[in-house]
Amino acid sequence: EIVLTQSPGTLSLSPGERATLSCRASQSVSSSYLAWYQQKPGQAPRLLIYGASSRATGIPDRFSGSGSGTDFTLTISRLEPEDFAVYYCQQYAGSPGIFTFGPGTKVDIK
């Protein structure tokens, strides 16, 4: 079973700053099956990035994903007020599929 670890647990930043979120897998993950989600309080998660680096429909280009193997990164180039939220990475493996989510990184206002 693949375990995802996200760091840091909380990231305190100011609007306009750059956010770098890490997701590390306990074993190699196919880049095709690594995704990132944003969740705000009281809302369902929203898909941001799929296939490790492809932005989902309607996602602003300040969000970018990168990485391969066991190390993946979500970068928010310049934080907007609406970007303060919790971010989860997720991987998919197997047939039939098993999804695994990381524990999340909270990005809050400094």
Added chain:
Amino acid sequence: EVQLVESGGGPVKPGGSLRLSCAASGFTFSGYSMDWVRQAPGKGLEWVSSITSGSSYISYADSVKGRFTVSRDNAKNSLYLQMSSLRAEDTAVYYCARDWDGGSLDYWGQGTLVTVSS
């Protein structure tokens, strides 16, 4: 517009059963795998179950295997989660979500809260 609307949540006693439903609209439901994901109060996301478009392949998280059963009715554009032998740790908001590319979930419902308590 893609919409997923869950229903069926509520309070239930430990050991009890509950059936969740997810009504889908705005896309060809029969063409997509669907998933259930839950979130305990104040906690992170936990994947629960997946079912492929034709119900050929079904998978479950170890935490619910043997207690939960996922199913779908493509004629009714609906996804279901039959939950039995419920435990306090099953208390969570349950989301249905569409698996659009075989590895990520692009549309989510608003969730339905299941509370297991005596």
